[in-house]
Amino acid sequence: MKDKIIETAESLRDNMILSTQELVRIPSVEAEAAGEYPYGVEVYKALAKAVEISENMGFKTKNIDNQAAHVEMGEGEEILALLCHVDVVPEGSGWTYPPYAAEVHDNKIFGRGTIDDKGPAVAALYAMKIVKDLNIKLNKRVRLILGTNEESGMVSLNYYFKKEKMPELAFSPDATFPAIHAEKGILDLKFSANLKEENKEGLKLEKIEGGNAANMVPDYAEAVLSGINKEELEKLLEKIDYEEADLNLEAVEDEFKISYNGISAHGSLPEDGKNAISYLIKILSELPFAKTKVREFLNFYSSKIGIEYDGASIGCKDQDDVPTALTFNTGVMKGDQNKVEFIVNIRYPVKSKAEKVVSDIRNNLDSDLINVEILNDVEPLYAAKNDPFIQKLMTAYQEFTGDKSGPIAIGGGTYARLVDKGVAFGPLFPGQPELAHQKDEFIEIDDLVRSAAIYAKAIIDIAGVKDNE
Structure with missing residues (x-):
């Protein structure tokens, strides 16, 4: 046969x-x-x-x-x-x-x-x-x-x-x-942060966005900055460690667009890609933004998510004896001066539950700054x-x-x-x-x-x- x-x-x-x-x-x-x-x-x-x-x-x-x-x-x-x-x-x-x-x-x-x-x-x-x-x-x-x-x-x-x-x-x-x-299991979470506060002089984050789908590692992200001139911005970037070939700086009237080129991958295999959103925020978190809440958000992302793909710093790292281990991927982000939202695609161990993952994450959040809601959960x-x-x-x-x-x-x-x-x-x-x-x-x-x-x-x-x- x-x-x-x-x-x-x-x-x-x-x-x-x-x-x-x-x-x-x-x-x-x-x-x-x-x-x-x-x-x-x-x-x-x-x-x-x-x-x-x-x-x-x-x-x-x-x-x-x-x-x-x-x-x-x-x-x-x-x-x-x-x-x-x-x-x-x-x-x-x-x-x-x-x-x-x-x-x-x-x-x-x-x-x-x-x-x-x-x-x-x-x-x-x-x-x-x-x-x-x-x-x-x-x-x-x-x-x-x-x-x-x-x-x-x-x-x-x-x-x-x-x-x-x-x-x-x-x-x-x-x-x-x-x-x-x-x-x-597959869990999509929406994180949101309210950044609205009284305008201040100095460096501002006008816009940030990146990614096409929650279940993709984003290969591109960009942010628009204002309140700074090119010379000052270039001096600040010189002090930051990053791959210069991945970052592009473009003047748009009185603002600057910073874009980062990463490497796409399936959301279930974030280790195979290079998350453009996460790498861009890693750079932005080292800039002196005027708004306190913007700085708080960038510090939160950089310290609790960063460029990890196992959820360790945000408290949800997990593995069972099947064996399957948790993965964590920020797939889409969009925000402006007032609010930023991003969707995270999590693949959790076969013997775990979405409720445990969400509880572990919420226990590691500042609830006054970050809100988390479940968009979708597909059991293992x-x-x-x-x-x-x-x-x-x-x-x-x-x-x-x-x-x-x-x-x-x-x-x-x-x-x-x-x-x-x-x-x-x-x-x-x-x-x-x-x-x-x-x-x-x-x-x-x-x-x-x-x-x-x-x-x-x-x-x-x-x-x-x-x-x-």
Whole structure:
């Protein structure tokens, strides 16, 4: 069976490339609701294109109020679901190739969504096509379910499950191989500080902003300063330790814009990036601002958050025996002379709770200066490594890779945690760089094809009719 799967997958290679390109060329970043399009027109276009591709391959499809859609094959009462999404995070900056051109270079397709999650969605769809072309009889319905706002709350899939049956089993091709038996909890917190006080002479912070999404390490941040001349500002900056190549100073009439260029990364892996907001504030905290509350805020951020990514100084550092450790990422900030707000994306240990994280943080805050509120909490996912469902996924993976390593835990969050029994499974192979939410995101074409083969084998092993049935 392995050889037949590989042969069929290879015969579909060019079609997989084209389908991935068609989806990646749609800039499906969530936008304001527009009429019948709950997450904006571009997200809808991506969903419609995925449905069109699926129907052209001969599959039954169903669109659920433009919130989600499914592609179905097989028969039976039980459902095996493959959970993917067609929305993407903003592209950020500094790309080598255009983020929505889906160009092919060095056997890689480049573009936002190639690895998260349009490429994997294509691999899942073509896995179903492989099973179909091999005339495998199924005793379960197999559904590729396509969500539309996974990157910003997963509301669309919850909506879908209010209208459609919950699958008995599900895997989400939206992480790494091998099978993921545990996902950390995901907590978004909004911090706010009231900076309003009587104007004073001297250096003022007119504006500060940075970041595109809570679950991205921001690669750019800027602040606008007034009440100082260029010579004075340059002398102050000379006394501060920072990477000069990362900072840019620009005069704008009587004000100065200071911008910092960091390195983007997925919010679950802040150690892989360089947080532009945090590094900019590190510099600003050493400048003599006239406003007392501005100084207090900058001192708070610099001392309690700084450039750490484990939450140690703010009191929420934590780790369990799974093992999973807490990560802390400031993803978005916006403020002016009167108020500043920023959103922090926290991935907390599988055996912890959001309530503990928030309590630990509040115990380390000056409540007169900083307010914290919970925006979103998605509880952790955990399944035993020896669960039969996980073992079948592992067998399919091992057959095509020879890798005998066991199931793993991750900080990323997938649709798997929204179903009764689900896990994440691929598409990133061990040792490959994590490029989700980063510039120059790509998927290796060979890996796209190999993932489709692995998913096809998993479908056959889980939903295929055995010879003696």
